[in-house]
Amino acid sequence: xxxxxxxxxxxxxxxxxxxxxxxxxxxxxxxxxxxxxxxxxxxxxxxxxxxxxxxxxxxxxxxxxxxxxxxxxxxxxxxxxxxxxxxxxxxxxxxxxxxxxxxxxxxxxxxxxxxxxxxxxxxxxxxxxxxxxxxxxxxxxxxxxxxxxxxxxxxxxxxxxxxxxxxxxxxxxxxxxxxxxxxxxxxxxxxxxxxxxxxxxxxxxxxxxxxxxxxxxxxxxxxxxxxxxxxxxxxxxxxxxxxxxxxxxxxxxxxxxxxxxxxxxxxx
Amino acid sequence: xxxxxxxxxxxxxxxxxxxxxxxxxxxxxxxxxxxxxxxxxxxxxxxxxxxxxxxxxxxxxxxxxxxxxxxxxxxxxxxxxxxxxxxxxxxxxxxxxxxxxxxxxxxxxxxxxxxxxxxxxxxxxxxxxxxxxxxxxxxxxxxxxxxxxxxxxxxxxxxxxxxxxxxxxxxxxxxxxxxxxxxxxxxxxxxxxxxxxxxxxxxxxxxxxxxxxxxxxxxxxxxxxxxxxxxxxxxxxxxxxxxxxxxxxxxxxxxxxxxxxxxxxxxxxxxxx
Numbered sequence: 001x002x003x004x005x006x007x008x009x010x011x012x013x014x015x016x017x018x019x020x021x022x023x024x025x026x027x028x029x030x031x032x033x034x035x036x037x038x039x040x041x042x043x044x045x046x047x048x049x050x051x052x053x054x055x056x057x058x059x060x061x062x063x064x065x066x067x068x069x070x071x072x073x074x075x076x077x078x079x080x081x082x083x084x085x086x087x088x089x090x091x092x093x094x095x096x097x098x099x100x101x102x103x104x105x106x107x108x109x110x111x112x113x114x115x116x117x118x119x120x121x122x123x124x125x126x127x128x129x130x131x132x133x134x135x136x137x138x139x140x141x142x143x144x145x146x147x148x149x150x151x152x153x154x155x156x157x158x159x160x161x162x163x164x165x166x167x168x169x170x171x172x173x174x175x176x177x178x179x180x181x182x183x184x185x186x187x188x189x190x191x192x193x194x195x196x197x198x199x200x201x202x203x204x205x206x207x208x209x210x211x212x213x214x215x216x217x218x219x220x221x222x223x224x225x226x227x228x229x230x231x232x233x234x235x236x237x238x239x240x241x242x243x244x245x246x247x248x249x250x251x252x253x254x255x256x257x258x259x260x261x262x263x264x265x266x267x268x
Numbered sequence: 269x270x271x272x273x274x275x276x277x278x279x280x281x282x283x284x285x286x287x288x289x290x291x292x293x294x295x296x297x298x299x300x301x302x303x304x305x306x307x308x309x310x311x312x313x314x315x316x317x318x319x320x321x322x323x324x325x326x327x328x329x330x331x332x333x334x335x336x337x338x339x340x341x342x343x344x345x346x347x348x349x350x351x352x353x354x355x356x357x358x359x360x361x362x363x364x365x366x367x368x369x370x371x372x373x374x375x376x377x378x379x380x381x382x383x384x385x386x387x388x389x390x391x392x393x394x395x396x397x398x399x400x401x402x403x404x405x406x407x408x409x410x411x412x413x414x415x416x417x418x419x420x421x422x423x424x425x426x427x428x429x430x431x432x433x434x435x436x437x438x439x440x441x442x443x444x445x446x447x448x449x450x451x452x453x454x455x456x457x458x459x460x461x462x463x464x465x466x467x468x469x470x471x472x473x474x475x476x477x478x479x480x481x482x483x484x485x486x487x488x489x490x491x492x493x494x495x496x497x498x499x500x501x502x503x504x505x506x507x508x509x510x511x512x513x514x515x516x517x518x519x520x521x522x523x524x525x526x527x528x529x530x531x532x533x534x535x536x537x538x539x540x541x
Contacts, residue, residue: 069427089427096427102420106442115438116428163428 015083017047017170017203024077026063036228037063050197050204052218056264060229061207065173069096081171091116094171095164100180103148103156110144113162134162154185174206190217215256216243223260225267232263309489318493329497332474335394335463343402343459344452351410376401384470398462402455409451413444445516453509464498
């Protein structure tokens, strides 16, 4: 494809998957007042890292994720993905996985995964092949012909992840993807996600309410305060990989979780 | 599982048995003299009346069918178009919805004499009346169908780079289909009601006209032959809608569309004359 003149060229491959958020703010204007959702948020995510955003409800962590996805524009500051700003969604650079109900119920699993490719007119055979690969990666080989209502909650989220990965973007943003799942499925899906992440080397930014999930999954946990959302802590999780269920009861795990909880209790 | 299937089968057989029983009663009660033939002519005499005047009924059916088909295309086409506009734009919604909702309580049949003054007693006045009659539920269902689309779906489509027209064609329309179809079901049924009722009131042709004319000369067998034809018309329409629903909305699990259907049906059945 011919590069457009007004598009900032991507920096070399070394920056692919890097995320830079600089002094970002978001103000929602309502009729009566301006609500400051985010204030002076800066963070840097290196390529291939697994970063989790946690914070009390309404701290703007989902808003921040939507801005990284190009689905919403910040009112102050800059965000770059792979070295270039993201004024609108760009599925080649960023895949997004939402909460449970974001699959199209009238399409089969494979048609759902092919959807972003179909939007850009990728030929049918190539589309199908890529969708099959993505479904295989998430462990759903052979389930492509089912409709979402014929799949369990965990399987639906696997399809969503496959859809987010099908264009092979370096960055995967996940907005509370497992929030609607039951505890056991949630644990399994966490392990599955770590397996997929290790296999693909994507940069992952993951929003959650669950502190256990945050520490279990992350390389780094970013803790945000209640409105106006600010970053109050940035923890490195040094636990070895692969993560195991036994770590949940260890001291290292517990102290990290306590540290996050103290921040959240203070600001809530 | 097997218990459920067997329960369904027996429910189905039971339904058939009830229909067969009613048909048998229809034949037997008048014949045995328990009900006078004037009030309920037996099935055989009803069929006989229809058969001997098949030409007359055939002509009436053609007129009624023509009026139903034209009204239905106006009601459904207009209803879907305006419903889509009202459902997707908040401006028209605020403007139109309160008007439409209060219009619902008005027995629209009072307008029919006005239409006959404007358009004469031919097909035109029936088509105008039935179109308006069937238009409202179709429009309301379409508007509801578009308004209740899960915003998550649109957000997901946008995150994958869908343009506005791609979102319309690939998300909004398929997501709205089940609700629109349930609106068509109610709207289409009201079109049939509208055509037949207007034919019965002031008219010179059509099944409604035949029913009304034979009633004034107390020829019950011919009245019931007309009633039977209208019944078949309604059943035929229902079968067509079911077929479309099966084709278009395989994915529908019955929760969303079903709810909308009930809601609209209970509202829409009020103004039926």
